[in-house]
Amino acid sequence: MSDKQKLFQERLARYLTALDCGKPDKVPISFSVGEWAVKYTNSTLQEVYYDIEKGNSITSQVLDETLSALDFDVFGGGISLWWPPMFDVMGSKLYKFPGISLEENSTFQYVEEEYMKADDYDEFTANPTGWLLTKYLPRISEEFSEPGSYRSCVALIKSAAAFAMANNSAAKGWESWLGQHGLVPAGTGFSKAPFDTLGDALRGMKGILLDIRRRPEKVLAACEAIIPHNIAYGMITAQGDTTFPCFMPLHRGAYPFLSLEQWMKFYWPSLKAVIEGLWAQGKRTFFFAEGDWTPYIERIAELPDKSILFIIDKTDPVKAKKVFGGRFCLYGGVPTTLLTYGKPKEVKECAKRMIDELGYDGGYVLAPGGVVMGDAKRENMLALIEAGREYGVY
Amino acid sequence: MLTTSGNEFIPEAGTCVSWKIKKDELGELPGNEEMVKKYWDMLDAFAYSFIWFWVQR
Numbered sequence: 304m305s306d307k308q309k310l311f312q313e314r315l316a317r318y319l320t321a322l323d324c325g326k327p328d329k330v331p332i333s334f335s336v337g338e339w340a341v342k343y344t345n346s347t348l349q350e351v352y353y354d355i356e357k358g359n360s361i362t363s364q365v366l367d368e369t370l371s372a373l374d375f376d377v378f379g380g381g382i383s384l385w386w387p388p389m390f391d392v393m394g395s396k397l398y399k400f401p402g403i404s405l406e407e408n409s410t411f412q413y414v415e416e417e418y419m420k421a422d423d424y425d426e427f428t429a430n431p432t433g434w435l436l437t438k439y440l441p442r443i444s445e446e447f448s449e450p451g452s453y454r455s456c457v458a459l460i461k462s463a464a465a466f467a468m469a470n471n472s473a474a475k476g477w478e479s480w481l482g483q484h485g486l487v488p489a490g491t492g493f494s495k496a497p498f499d500t501l502g503d504a505l506r507g508m509k510g511i512l513l514d515i516r517r518r519p520e521k522v523l524a525a526c527e528a529i530i531p532h533n534i535a536y537g538m539i540t541a542q543g544d545t546t547f548p549c550f551m552p553l554h555r556g557a558y559p560f561l562s563l564e565q566w567m568k569f570y571w572p573s574l575k576a577v578i579e580g581l582w583a584q585g586k587r588t589f590f591f592a593e594g595d596w597t598p599y600i601e602r603i604a605e606l607p608d609k610s611i612l613f614i615i616d617k618t619d620p621v622k623a624k625k626v627f628g629g630r631f632c633l634y635g636g637v638p639t640t641l642l643t644y645g646k647p648k649e650v651k652e653c654a655k656r657m658i659d660e661l662g663y664d665g666g667y668v669l670a671p672g673g674v675v676m677g678d679a680k681r682e683n684m685l686a687l688i689e690a691g692r693e694y695g696v697y
Numbered sequence: 698m699l700t701t702s703g704n705e706f707i708p709e710a711g712t713c714v715s716w717k718i719k720k721d722e723l724g725e726l727p728g729n730e731e732m733v734k735k736y737w738d739m740l741d742a743f744a745y746s747f748i749w750f751w752v753q754r
Binding site for chain 1: 711744749
């Protein structure tokens with residue numbers, strides 16, 4: 304076994320012990336390379352978005368430099384989230400990307416619209432996959448607006464090919480980052496809360512919030528129809544892996560988008576069903592609860608023990624530890640705003656506090672409390688890792 | 698509803714055109730069915746993840 308393989312086994316044991324609410328030798332530390340790293344290079348964001356290899360190489364460079372001086376365990380991923388050419392060839396209306404519709408150092412923007420109309424609920428609910436392919440994709444894609452036409456056929460071929468190419472590049476990046484550095488992945492696979500699938504990309508914020516008042520039964524039926532798809536999507540995108548949690552960014556479920564009553568009726572039942580469906584297949588959920596989820600802690604505690612990894616952003620850490628401690632692993636707790644606006648000393652103090660409050664008996668992974676934004680400072684990211692090893696040895 | 702070869706069906710979660718449906722159309726295969734099924738399923742899952750990718754942002 305090589306040194307990197309030994310390191311991988313050590314870190315894997317550390318992470319898995321924490322995920323199972325145990326006390327490893329050290330608090331596992333999770334680190335990701337995001338758009339914040341690009342400003343320390345000569346590259347533009349457009350170059351990083353369009354040239355996946357460049358994005359991968361910057362990620363490798365950051366890992367090489369960081370790991371030569373510091374030690375962490377879990378890797379959350381590299382810079383590139385999406386490959387714009389896949390969207391460009393479809394004439395996609397969903398996003399604006401740097402270099403084509405935004406200036407070259409701007410991050411992407413999502414263009415939220417009611418791409419699914421209120422009248423579409425019944426057809427979508429009856430056959431979600433069929434409706435997405437035949438109705439939704441033509442609406443969001445100028446080049447695919449007339450399925451069967453020459454332009455549309457060509458666009459679909461190009462975009463599907465781009466999807467495969469982007470996935471392949473991402474897989475190669477991961478293989479290199481994990482293999483060469485002995486790191487373990489934070490998660491595998493991707494899924495969402497059914498209410499978010501409906502509210503983010505289909506009905507939009509305004510649409511879904513009107514729907515829960517004007518057509519509540521349609522919303523509930525659509526969420527119910529999405530449940531098996533979000534379980535299947537999570538397992539397919541994880542390629543069947545059940546060792547690591549399935550990443551699930553949660554959006555409209557943060558307080559106070561919905562009242563407790565609305566959350567209980569519209570958000571929670573279908574999300575709970577997806578998490579339980581994944582757990583029934585041995586797949587834990589990375590409950591990426593950005594924002595404040597404090598009012599829902601008791602409800603979330605209904606989930607099976609160890610079925611989630613709960614991220615602390617603005618959720619009350621003390622209450623979360625009191626209710627979830629020993630049942631769900633906790634992750635995060637260091638505000639992303641602190642990584643942007645704070646100083647290394649403040650980051651270290653915060654990390655120490657989180658280790659003391661959340662990790663004193665295990666079941667905790669030190670990490671930022673959300674997606675680290677492009678304006679975060681490198682010295683703060685490094686301070687987080689330093690604090691983890693300074694204060695996080697049991 | 699989608700139509701294929703005159704048969705209407707609603708694809709199950711995780712599939713676009715499941716092997717079961719295709720197998721009914723193909724009937725008995727003269728060679729190794731498992732091999733054909735394996736790659737059918739792999740590419741069907743790819744198509745499924747492509748379709749759902751657009752709403753799983």
